[in-house]
Amino acid sequence: MDVIEAMETCSAARYLKPDPVPQDLIERVIYAATRASSPGNSQEWDFIVVRNPETKRKIRDLLAPRFKAMAVGLPTTGRAPSKMIAGAMHLAETINEAPAIIFVCGPVAYPPNQPLEQFVWSALYPAAQNLIVAARSLGLGTTFTTFHMFMESEIRDLLGIPQEIKLGVMIPIGWPQNDFVKVKRKPISSVIHWDKWSD
Numbered sequence: 001m002d003v004i005e006a007m008e009t010c011s012a013a014r015y016l017k018p019d020p021v022p023q024d025l026i027e028r029v030i031y032a033a034t035r036a037s038s039p040g041n042s043q044e045w046d047f048i049v050v051r052n053p054e055t056k057r058k059i060r061d062l063l064a065p066r067f068k069a070m071a072v073g074l075p076t077t078g079r080a081p082s083k084m085i086a087g088a089m090h091l092a093e094t095i096n097e098a099p100a101i102i103f104v105c106g107p108v109a110y111p112p113n114q115p116l117e118q119f120v121w122s123a124l125y126p127a128a129q130n131l132i133v134a135a136r137s138l139g140l141g142t143t144f145t146t147f148h149m150f151m152e153s154e155i156r157d158l159l160g161i162p163q164e165i166k167l168g169v170m171i172p173i174g175w176p177q178n179d180f181v182k183v184k185r186k187p188i189s190s191v192i193h194w195d196k197w198s199d
């Protein structure tokens with residue numbers, strides 16, 4: 001698949017089938033993630049792939065009520081939650097049914113002489129974006145999430161993640177229930193500034 005076509009149809013897949021994803025495909029998307037750029041080619045990233053049903057259930061039990069409590073204050077369409085919030089709620093409530101949940105994480109380690117936290121995120125986000133685009137090219141659905149922020153200390157305990165490792169992105173992955181759709185984004189004419197900010 002053409003890479004731009006994969007990017008423009010890499011819509012968040014919040015409704016996933018429970019059907020298993022072969023390990024070699026998980027390794028393929030992590031391979032793609034680790035082809036990303038990172039500061040000084042430091043490659044300070046790690047990927048925790050959670051497939052254990054009991055662990056996924058514990059994650060769901062932590063996440064779903066907290067997400068629900070937060071979602072009460074979010075925008076609605078009329079009286080119903082927006083499609084995005086409804087989808088995120090569904091994902092939170094069923095995340096244990098996703099064949100795998102990938103945590104993209106890494107240490108504060110760059111630059112080596114004086115590590116700065118901002119460089120962790122600048123490594124983890126491009127890797128996560130590569131991962132979701134690669135998954136899309138293979139027909140796998142993902143959602144780029146920060147769901148871990150609702151339960152970070154519990155996730156650390158559950159997965160044995162040391163304090164010095166920062167959690168960047170939590171990505172459920174599986175075969176999508178729905179077709180991928182073209183993402184809706186601003187037209188480039190509204191974001192490009194040729195030569196200077198304004199003319």
Ligand SMILES: Cc1cc2nc3c(=O)[nH]c(=O)nc-3n(C[C@H](O)[C@H](O)[C@H](O)COP(=O)(O)O)c2cc1C
Nearest residue numbers: 010011012084087088091143144145146147183184
């Ligand atoms: C940093 C970041 C955090 C996100 N966190 C969540 C999240 O916690 N839950 C979720 O369902 N989607 C999350 N998303 C996905 C966005 O909501 C989604 O990409 C956006 O609504 C556009 O939808 P589309 O990609 O399907 O076009 C996140 C995306 C980014 C980049």
